Amino acid sequence: MTIDTAAADAPRVALVGGQWAQNVGNAFFNLGGEYVLKRVFGSGAVGFYQDQPNYRTLHNKYKGNPAAYADFVRHLDIDYLVLQGPVLNGWIRESWEQAFKALRARGTKVIFLSSAFFKFRDSEFRKVREFLEEYPPALISTRDDQSFGILKDWLPGVPKYNGIDSGYFLNRCVSPFKVRPDVRYITKNFDRYPEPEILTSDPGAKYNSRQVEIEGKTYWLSVPTFLDKYAHKGKIKGYLADVFDRRKLPAEFGGRMIVRPEHRFFPHMTHKIYRQPNATASDEPWTYISLYANAEFTLSDRVHACVATLAFGGPAMLFTPSPRSALFGRVGLQEIKTKLVTLDLDYLHEEQEKEIAWLKEHV
Template sequence: MSDKSNVAPRVALVCGQWGQNIGNAFFNIGGDYVLKRVFGEGGVGYHQDQPNYRTLHNKFKGNPANYVDFIRHLDIDYLVLQGPVLNGWMRKSWQTTFKALRENNTKVILLSCAFFKFDDGEISAVKSFLEDYPPALISTRDSRSYGILEEWLPSVPKYNGIDSGFFLNRCVAPFNVREGVRYITKNFDRYPEPEILTSDPGANYNSKKVEIEGEHYWLSVPKFLDSQSHKGKVRAYLADVFDRRKLGRDFNGKMVVRLEHRFFPHMTHKIYRQPNATASDEPWTYVNIYANTDFTLSDRVHACVASLCFGRPAMLFTPSPRQALFGRVGVSDIRDKLVSLDLERLDHEQEAEIGWLRARV
């Protein structure tokens, strides 16, 4: 029997930008699991994302002139892109690469993909690009994206799939915490962290009344901080400098663990200003924490994804249209209250997506 341990992978999964958003790692790891179920353990490897997709850079300017686009030199059968890759700068990021791959007979798969803003300009730009460079397969992560793509490119198979981050519970085995350790998780990178109050704090706060563990609380943020944070990413970071609140270490006798998904640029004054805080450029620390939490409150989509797939309740605080991926797994009301996933339904969705992909590669 021949030794296949040294056989090179034939499927390149685009990954990276973990430092600026560790949530990318969550769906990268989940996507790796999906593709290995489809192509086999030795069939899949990683390759970096394009460098124009980085924090505080005008993505429409494209990749640096001296960037070596090494993907085109790989002897592979498939290149796989994930996440909100259906964006307005898709052509600037990928046209040169896709053209070279087509000349090399390498196919492209869009796995667990989605639009970024869902506006008319973005949709038109993506449609034009995909007509020029049609992928071999498209699987979306939310029904809104699928509804837009469904009638495009009739010859390209399409599937109304789920976010690859929802496969984390199958491919990462988190540590357990010690007996008696109880905590909740709060992760607010962009918007101010809400305080959990037992009464309405009044007109100077934006508040939402929610039920937590059988009791009603007000989740409240100062109006000034809240309004500034919605005026753009730079304004949000500037507003954070003026957040003088001293937030609590615990809630109902449980520790409050505060995570930051943006490790780079490393804004130490922001990350560690409040107690029980941490940030890392690797994903496993985060998965361990989300997998054992009593519940998660976050403005990060994938903080909620990671918590939910391990059976932990979560509530989301962001107006981003990328929240559409939660409707696909039956928790579209995640911005209104703490929600939990039906894990049997999730298991069915996971197997259905893998089965669909296997039948078409």
Template sequence: MQILLLQTWIANIGNGFIDKGARVAIERAFPDAEIIEASGHPNLVGGRKTKGFLPNVFSSRDESAYGELYRHSSQTPLQNIINVGELVDVDVAVLPGCILYEHVLEKYYPVFEKLAEDDTPLVLLGAGGGDYDPETQRYVKQFINEVEPAGIITRDRDAYESYSDDVPRAHDGIDCAFFINEWYDPPTATDEYDVATFDKQTTPKIASDRRTIHTDHYPFEQPYGNLWQKIKKMKSQWKLFNKENVFVSDSLRDYLFLYANTRVTHSDRIHACVPTLAYGNRAQFWFDTPRGTLFEKVLDEDIQDKPVSVDQSLLKRAKQEQVEALQSIISHSL
């Protein structure tokens, strides 16, 4: 069997943890399958180039209807871009991550068109949304009605309750990045330290007698972003580089080394906390977002109140259930 793993983009390094965690889940479900990875970066570029260098100041949303960016224009970068996923013959495609909103689905429109043309089933794995507002749900349901995914494994209860009735098969699962410790086993660090990863707000005062390493999850700033995105990122990085012990890398393994060895991770980034928990360490999440409900699937304590760790036996069970659900959904789709 050949399985196409459609990835998003590592403009945000945390997306890479999702992609590699998804690969682990697929390998566990189908150990003999050939997995073909296809980055969504071309589609990010095409989408952003199509939207232009100046932001739409009148709306916080990208598009109001599924396919609007692609279909309601001609000879745009999004129409001209090519993705590896359009050039391979596979049995099934899998798209993981925070994908259930227009920011991702619009950019992947041409790939979905090709999958439909080839009668290739699509499975959404560890899927969640940026939010679950009525407008977002309406948009995602348009996508589901047009693309007809074979099934969905969600990463939070809100996503499951919003979309499980719209697909043939669904499972109330967990975020794919919880599998990341099975993808890479980092060496042991020589020093003790904490990690602070804050891209959205000012780093809070952290009480610790250990060194604090300040990481940035946007190692490439905002590639092909509009003017506002670039200015906003540059401004936040000016503050970052005035700190001591700053860390920026283009390597997933470098970040995972830090999260596997940290005593505590403090962050407003979900995917600084998830790998920290997966490696058995403590994390505290410092941001209020609908995406944060994914922690409720594996934690008994509130990760926003204090540093917490995950019950590894509970996590192991949830991961096995996710693997079995993926086996079932893909087997029924073929």
């Protein structure tokens, strides 16, 4: 038996991932981040390790991880721990202090890759800065201009890069299934807010509407006002709003099927997920990636449904007040909330390679 000495000598890199079942969009930037790290450290160097459990939905994250949780990442023999996404949040200490303290004592370095703030509040900035000053990472790469602008002058000794969301690397690391030439469809992913109807005329004051051009024609993307207002009162009420939504939405638009992916597989709310036609949900990400890659366009309230569509060259439009949508401005798509936008894939390739080159230089 021969031993691959290059692989044996490669650094061990633990990429924090998971929470896919509660939001499969997390998997999109997890997979993209894995590709980036393999380009930087080598294909045999990178493995996934679970995210902290206090990040679960509808849990008070400031209460930290369960007291009986085996925070086993502290015991791993690794050279790097890599965190991604909106991990620059107000509960970062509650999530990570014990692990960071133990790993630092063993010489493990921490990387923030494609990272971002969660809510862009002064209280959040203060908590994150205090934590990072106490546990400085080896480097920080962000995914949006706002996050980079806030922390670029923090920690002068830590290299920082104004990067892109790792989900934009999906077109480099996933080969989606193709659909038959006679199959045409769009994707409408609304699992947080009510799905807007696509109407050919203004429905009036009982609806909240956005006027938008689709393929040279004017449409109104409209949601009943009472549903929209209730859903925006908070995450729990957003899910409860579906109980009051008695609409029967169409299965087609313009002769094309409307496919309705649900990003939250767990808890599996069957009555909600499969109430409208052509619905689908899965606990793995590759099904979704194939759906978005082949869609003629995507309308969604999920940031990473749009990211996946854009990464494969399709148009997308976003429907959410979430500040985490700042990651679209980084690639010049600030108008994604007002119209369908597309991403120049040549430009994207340049940004991908720039980020990888910078990371190789600074690890």
